[in-house]
Amino acid sequence: MTVVTPDLLRRFDVPGPRYTSYPTADRFVEAFGEQEYVLALQQRKIGSVGKATPLSLYVHIPFCESLCYYCACNKIITRHPERAEVYLRYLSREIDLHTAHCGIGQQVSQLHLGGGTPTFLSDAGLRDLMAMIKRSFTLVPGGEYSIEIDPRTVDEQRLALLAELGFNRLSFGVQDFDPEVQKAVHRIQPAEKVFALVDSARRLGFESVNVDLIYGLPRQTPESFDRTLAQVAELRPDRIALYAYAHLPERFKPQRRIVTAELPQASAKVAMLARALEVFADSGYTYIGMDHFALPDDALAVAKRQGRLHRNFQGYSTQPDCDLIGLGVSAIGRIGATYSQNVKTLDEYYDAINQGNLPVVRGLALTRDDLVRRAVIMALMCQGELLYQPMEESWLIDFRQHFSAELQELQTLEQQGLVALSDEGITVTPMGWYFVRAVAMVFDRYLQANRNRARFSRII
Numbered sequence: 001m002t003v004v005t006p007d008l009l010r011r012f013d014v015p016g017p018r019y020t021s022y023p024t025a026d027r028f029v030e031a032f033g034e035q036e037y038v039l040a041l042q043q044r045k046i047g048s049v050g051k052a053t054p055l056s057l058y059v060h061i062p063f064c065e066s067l068c069y070y071c072a073c074n075k076i077i078t079r080h081p082e083r084a085e086v087y088l089r090y091l092s093r094e095i096d097l098h099t100a101h102c103g104i105g106q107q108v109s110q111l112h113l114g115g116g117t118p119t120f121l122s123d124a125g126l127r128d129l130m131a132m133i134k135r136s137f138t139l140v141p142g143g144e145y146s147i148e149i150d151p152r153t154v155d156e157q158r159l160a161l162l163a164e165l166g167f168n169r170l171s172f173g174v175q176d177f178d179p180e181v182q183k184a185v186h187r188i189q190p191a192e193k194v195f196a197l198v199d200s201a202r203r204l205g206f207e208s209v210n211v212d213l214i215y216g217l218p219r220q221t222p223e224s225f226d227r228t229l230a231q232v233a234e235l236r237p238d239r240i241a242l243y244a245y246a247h248l249p250e251r252f253k254p255q256r257r258i259v260t261a262e263l264p265q266a267s268a269k270v271a272m273l274a275r276a277l278e279v280f281a282d283s284g285y286t287y288i289g290m291d292h293f294a295l296p297d298d299a300l301a302v303a304k305r306q307g308r309l310h311r312n313f314q315g316y317s318t319q320p321d322c323d324l325i326g327l328g329v330s331a332i333g334r335i336g337a338t339y340s341q342n343v344k345t346l347d348e349y350y351d352a353i354n355q356g357n358l359p360v361v362r363g364l365a366l367t368r369d370d371l372v373r374r375a376v377i378m379a380l381m382c383q384g385e386l387l388y389q390p391m392e393e394s395w396l397i398d399f400r401q402h403f404s405a406e407l408q409e410l411q412t413l414e415q416q417g418l419v420a421l422s423d424e425g426i427t428v429t430p431m432g433w434y435f436v437r438a439v440a441m442v443f444d445r446y447l448q449a450n451r452n453r454a455r456f457s458r459i460i
């Protein structure tokens with residue numbers, strides 16, 4: 001078993017992107033707008049005739065009832081539920097604008113509701129949203145239908161409604177069970193409540209329950225986090241996502257309410273991460289890669305063993321890469337060889353739709369170089385292996401010549417034990433999986449060109 005020591009964590013703590021896309025979203029440009037997006041949608045329609053490639057849908061619900069001080073999401077804090085009713089009416093119109101270009105009844109094999117707080121929506125709102133999605137798209141059996149849950153906004157009855165509406169995966173935002181930490185970040189949710197909800201989710205037959213945790217929060221200590229880790233091990237969710245808190249108060253206003261003196265030191269953060277890796281391994285979790293863990297019989301762990309992992313804007317997935325339509329403010333989409341992102345504010349969003357326009361504000365048409373590098377980065381991050389020959393056949397390149405500078409750079413990582421290089425290709429070692437983004441970064445042309453790496457969250 002690979003033991004990741006605090007020393008190793010310290011050594012490979014390089015700031016870097018999470019590669020939920022390549023190129024990363026900070027490379028999107030305003031030269032790509034609604035017109036370019038519509039063209040991509042229309043090309044998809046032509047290209048998919050008779051092939052029926054299933055779609056992925058992401059819906060952003062931006063509202064939250066109360067502010068968590070660590071928040072870096074695009075959200076609106078409000079106590080007025082009627083604001084969501086207006087928003088849903090616009091979402092419905094945005095869906096219509098899409099189907100006008102790509103046709104009604106397209107198959108969907110992945111749906112994710114994120115936010116904000118999707119469960120800010122009332123029961124009637126959730127029903128309306130799912131009805132409008134099902135009116136315009138066909139959710140195929142066996143798909144992944146997931147929703148982010150703020151435990152403070154649901155009970156067993158609401159979870160039953162989500163099951164009835166077709167959701168089969170839940171993701172609970174836990175962050176930390178310690179009451180002192182919860183107070184410091186202004187998110188009070190007793191552990192008993194989360195335990196009861198996860199119990200209910202199991203009774204209701206949800207296929208997979210994920211728990212999100214954050215380390216590096218104010219008032220967290222290695223000892224307090226150890227208690228949280230023990231509780232999570234007892235809760236035994238199917239999946240765990242463990243994120244590092246990045247304190248960037250100049251960029252994210254809510255974080256200004258966090259008392260800097262209460263933040264743990266870097267050495268304490270390293271100790272927390274090292275301990276989490278140990279506890280989850282001891283509890284039988286498989287390390288999927290990039291902050292994700294899953295029980296061995298969870299679909300994600302099975303997919304990892306079988307080399308069938310994929311990566312999209314929600315992180316790792318078992319579903320093959322497919323086109324993604326993003327709905328709602330700030331949502332990101334991926335159609336063909338393009339990425340696109342919606343406007344961020346409600347006013348801009350409502351304005352665009354009132355004018356009959358899709359609210360796309362920026363995006364990117366990928367170049368051939370972007371596509372080759374995306375294939376390389378995704379192979380390394382998902383399969384942990386890249387074979388030269390199939391890559392050369394698919395992209396008509398001489399890999400070793402095309403990426404000679406990168407392969408030279410990789411030699412340092414080979415000496416450090418993160419990758420193994422052979423005549424056939426590149427393999428990420430068991431140790432390298434823990435630092436796979438450092439391996440991927442070698443192939444990121446934009447990072448090579450002009451670097452401001454400090455903008456990205458650090459691995460630790």
Ligand code: SF4
Nearest residue numbers: 064068071073075116
């Ligand atoms: S962390 Fe989530 S629930 Fe909290 S304010 Fe941000 S989006 Fe809302």
